[in-house]
Amino acid sequence: MPKVSVIIPAYNAMNYLSETLDSVLKQTFADFEVLIINDGSSDGIVQWFSGLGEKRVQLISQENQRIAAARNTGISHAKGEYIAFLDADDLWEPTKLEKQVRFLEEHPSVGIVHTWTRLIDQKSQPTGRILTSPAEGNPWLHLIQRNTIMTSSVMLRCVCLQTVGGLNQDLHYCEDSDLWIRLAASYTFGIVKEPLTSYRLHPGTLSTNCPEVLQSFRILIERAFESVPTELLYLRNRAYGHQILYLAWRSLNNRDYKQAIHYRDLALAYYPQIIFSWKCLRLSLAIATLQWLKPDGYSRVLALIYTLRRRTSSSITS
Amino acid sequence: MPKVSVIIPAYNAMTYLSATLESVIRQTFSDFEVLIINDGSTDHIEQWAAELLEERVHLISQANQGVSAARNTGIAHAQGEYIAFIDADDLWEPTKLEKQVQSLENNPAVGLVYTWTAFIDESAKPTGVFIISHAEGNVWEQIVVRDMISTGSSPMVRRECFDKVGVFDPQISGGEDRELWSRIAACYPFAVIKEFLTLYRRHPNNTTKNCQKMVQQLRLVIEKTFKGAPTESLYLRNHSYGWMNIFAAWSALLDEHNYQQAMHYQEQALLHYPQLRFTKMYLRLSLAIFVVRWWGLPGYEGVRNLKSSFNQLFLRTA
Numbered sequence: 001m002p003k004v005s006v007i008i009p010a011y012n013a014m015n016y017l018s019e020t021l022d023s024v025l026k027q028t029f030a031d032f033e034v035l036i037i038n039d040g041s042s043d044g045i046v047q048w049f050s051g052l053g054e055k056r057v058q059l060i061s062q063e064n065q066r067i068a069a070a071r072n073t074g075i076s077h078a079k080g081e082y083i084a085f086l087d088a089d090d091l092w093e094p095t096k097l098e099k100q101v102r103f104l105e106e107h108p109s110v111g112i113v114h115t116w117t118r119l120i121d122q123k124s125q126p127t128g129r130i131l132t133s134p135a136e137g138n139p140w141l142h143l144i145q146r147n148t149i150m151t152s153s154v155m156l157r158c159v160c161l162q163t164v165g166g167l168n169q170d171l172h173y174c175e176d177s178d179l180w181i182r183l184a185a186s187y188t189f190g191i192v193k194e195p196l197t198s199y200r201l202h203p204g205t206l207s208t209n210c211p212e213v214l215q216s217f218r219i220l221i222e223r224a225f226e227s228v229p230t231e232l233l234y235l236r237n238r239a240y241g242h243q244i245l246y247l248a249w250r251s252l253n254n255r256d257y258k259q260a261i262h263y264r265d266l267a268l269a270y271y272p273q274i275i276f277s278w279k280c281l282r283l284s285l286a287i288a289t290l291q292w293l294k295p296d297g298y299s300r301v302l303a304l305i306y307t308l309r310r311r312t313s314s315s316i317t318s
Numbered sequence: 319m320p321k322v323s324v325i326i327p328a329y330n331a332m333t334y335l336s337a338t339l340e341s342v343i344r345q346t347f348s349d350f351e352v353l354i355i356n357d358g359s360t361d362h363i364e365q366w367a368a369e370l371l372e373e374r375v376h377l378i379s380q381a382n383q384g385v386s387a388a389r390n391t392g393i394a395h396a397q398g399e400y401i402a403f404i405d406a407d408d409l410w411e412p413t414k415l416e417k418q419v420q421s422l423e424n425n426p427a428v429g430l431v432y433t434w435t436a437f438i439d440e441s442a443k444p445t446g447v448f449i450i451s452h453a454e455g456n457v458w459e460q461i462v463v464r465d466m467i468s469t470g471s472s473p474m475v476r477r478e479c480f481d482k483v484g485v486f487d488p489q490i491s492g493g494e495d496r497e498l499w500s501r502i503a504a505c506y507p508f509a510v511i512k513e514f515l516t517l518y519r520r521h522p523n524n525t526t527k528n529c530q531k532m533v534q535q536l537r538l539v540i541e542k543t544f545k546g547a548p549t550e551s552l553y554l555r556n557h558s559y560g561w562m563n564i565f566a567a568w569s570a571l572l573d574e575h576n577y578q579q580a581m582h583y584q585e586q587a588l589l590h591y592p593q594l595r596f597t598k599m600y601l602r603l604s605l606a607i608f609v610v611r612w613w614g615l616p617g618y619e620g621v622r623n624l625k626s627s628f629n630q631l632f633l634r635t636a
Contacts, residue, residue: 218549230537234589237556269553272592 002056004032004082004097004155007074009067011039013088014048016200019124023091025054029098032056032084035074040064068167068175075158075166082155085176089200090152091124096196100155103190111187112156112180114149118195121306122202128309130195140184144224145235146242147177153197160187173216174243181224201253208250210259217243241271245280252286255295260287320374322350322400322415322474325392327385329357331406332366334519337442341409341517343372347416350374350402353392358382386486386494389470393485401475403495407519408471409442414515418474421509429479429506430499432472433515440521449518454510458503461496462543463557470495472516479506487542492535500543529570529579536562560591567603577610 006024010017017036024034034054038045038061049059062073075083082104084097096115103113117131133148142148164182167175183189221243225236248263264283267274274280290298324342328335335354342352352372356363356379367377380391389403400422404410414433421431437447451466460466467473473495483501486494502508540562544555567583570576584603587594594600 214549218552230533231586233537233559234556234586237553237590240553266550266553270556 002031002033002080003101004029004084005074005078005080005158006032006034006084006086006097007037007071007078008034008086008088009037009039009070009074010041010045010088011064011067011070012041012043014041014043014045016089017045018048020086020088020091021057023094024086025056026094027092027097028095029101032097033058033079035060035077036088037062037070037074039067039070066169066172068169068171071175072166072169075161078158081158083158083161084155086152089202091120091198091200092152093194093196093198096192097155099192099194099196103192104155104157107188107190109188110190111160112154112183113190113192114155115153115192115196116194117150117153117197117199120198120200122200124198124200125306126198126310127201127306128312131199132193133191135180135184135189136191137188138184139189140181141232141235143177143181143184144221144228145238147174147180149176149180150197150199151176152199156183168220171216171220173213174220175216177217178220178224181220208247208254210247210250210254210263213250214244214247237270238274241267241274244270245274245283248283248287252283252290252298255290255298257287257290260290320349320351320398322347322402322419323392323396323398324350324352324402324404324415325389325396326352326354326404326406327357327388327392328354328359328363328406329382329385329388330359330361332359332361332363334407335363335366338404338406338409339375341412342404343374344412345410345415346412347419350415351376351397353378353395354406355380355388355392357385357388384488384491386488386490390485390488393480396477399477401477401480403473404471405469407521408469409438409517409519410471411513411515411517413513414511415474417511417513417515421511422474422476425507425509427507428476428509429502430473430475431509431511432467432474433511434513435469435472435516435518436514438517438519440519442517442519444517445520447520448514450512451510452512453508455507456503457508458500459551459554461503461508462500462540462547463554464561465493465496465499467496467499469516469518471518473499475502476506490535490538490542492532493539497539497543529566529574529583532569533562533566533583556590560587560594563587563590564594564599564603567607571603571606571610575610577607580607580610 008020021034034057036057036059038059040063046059046061060073060077071085082101086092100113100115104110114133116133119127119129119131121127131150135142135149160183164186168178171178221236221239225233244263244267248260248267251260251263264287289301293301326338339352352375354367354375354377356377358381364377364379378391378395393401400419402415402418418431418433422428435449437445439445449468453460453466479502482505486498490497540555540558544552563583563586567580567587570583571580584607
């Protein structure tokens with residue numbers, strides 16, 4: 001029986017899946033199985049898999065049921081004591097599993113451990129941004145306001161999922177956020193404070209259906225706040241504010257500045273104080289850039305910023 | 319078939335019921351029936367009703383089920399095209415029905431017409447508190463934030479509204495009228511008669527309310543009201559909670575003499591809706607809390623002064 005089960009849901013993901021799997025197979029910790037859930041892909045995933053020849057990797061194919069159901073299929077097949085999630089286009093640093101396994105062994109009271117995340121572009125080049133998270137200890141109050149946990153960075157004890165249940169399949173988006181909130185009601189969280197996970201951005205590819213994301217978010221956040229004491233009910237506004245501001249960013253990613261403005265204003269209606277945040281100011285600058293320089297100019301400015309950021313961060317580390 | 323059905327829910331209400339009924343009988347508009355719903359009273363209401371020599375008045379007795387269920391029994395028995403409610407301790411000015419009927423006849427699209435309200439004491443003397451509102455037409459965005467009707471004895475409703483949106487929710491006790499008006503407001507325009515035709519009686523039995531219970535009940539009302547609202551308007555829920563906390567603070571301060579509780583609600587109000595800080599109502603509340611905190615409620619005179627500023631606050635902002 002392997003110690004860790006790695007679950008990779010894949011839907012027409014062949015662009016990056018090999019590279020992703022490679023980053024798993026190169027882990028310094030070797031006692032794992034990989035479950036790739038083929039969620040009704042129409043690309044050559046089955047053929048690719050048959051040529052793979054790696055005993056620790058299994059392919060499970062099902063009709064397309066969306067990502068929550070695919071992860072649940074993985075969970076139900078998992079034999080490991082620990083479960084690690086990985087999206088088909090994200091990457092791990094070689095020591096990720098080793099450090100997380102060690103963390104869980106050393107902290108028996110911790111149920112779920114995640115890591116910091118590096119943002120990378122389509123060529124796997126870092127954009128220079130690293131996402132940290134304060135979701136440590138008992139992060140329930142934090143998590144109902146905003147999700148700072150990247151799914152591909154999470155490792156958790158299988159027993160926790162048996163207690164709180166898997167991912168809610170009625171949510172088409174934000175199902176991960178919903179799971180963290182439910183876990184936080186019962187379990188302690190830990191963080192390995194290093195960027196051991198890489199999250200891939202796909203700028204300008206119209207990757208996000210913002211209205212649908214918002215709809216799913218509303219379902220999960222309304223559910224999460226149903227039983228919250230009245231004194232804490234005001235935190236719900238902040239949850240909406242953060243999520244909608246994030247959708248404004250996604251709208252920019254879709255190169256739709258009108259929608260970005262709409263979501264920024266809506267975020268402010270929910271949570272007026274957010275106007276003083278650096279995040280909101282940066283958003284307004286980005287919206288103005290897209291509006292005046294058009295998508296091409298915006299992409300060039302973005303590329304320039306990434307380059308500058310990479311240089312400064314590498315000159316700091318060297 | 320009468321034009322108007324007047325519904326009076328009565329639970330051990332004999333102290334004021336005769337006066338209430340008389341103010342109905344003396345209406346200048348006379349084509350109505352009165353349905354008194356005896357909601358399991360243990361007083362002599364049945365005997366009293368048997369001695370009434372007024373054939374327009376009917377008594378319907380049922381086991382005690384609460385005010386919403388009693389009003390619903392009235393609606394089920396009502397034969398009129400228009401339905402008006404009056405609580406068993408409130409009064410109407412003689413022209414109330416006439417002016418409301420006229421308004422509905424002249425505006426066939428309008429679903430509900432309300433009037434301004436004056437507060438009276440046990441001996442039917444005005445206390446100097448008035449509820450004034452100019453909200454007409456599509457009032458949904460206003461009524462869900464702040465109830466401008468404020469007493470169930472004021473509205474006259476077109477019968478078809480109940481067929482379309484349903485009746486009072488018997489699960490809610492406190493704010494159940496506002497909850498129903500909000501549902502009507504989502505489908506029908508409102509009209510207002512800008513005269514003090516409804517007299518709302520404040521007496522020890524209805525003024526001393528438990529703030530915490532009130533807040534709990536209003537949470538149910540607010541949550542239900544916004545359940546089906548589009549996410550684009552859902553942020554108004556915060557405004558609604560903001561105002562709810564302002565009123566809870568006033569009630570804690572003046573009814574329960576608990577300035578610490580009042581400060582708690584005041585803080586909550588700002589957490590829900592920070593812009594409230596700039597309203598006159600908030601300023602007045604802060605002053606009142608300040609006075610009570612440092613000088614207590616110093617004797618009758620001080621209390622009276624506070625009360626009169628409480629009154630003015632209704633006058634100016636309601």
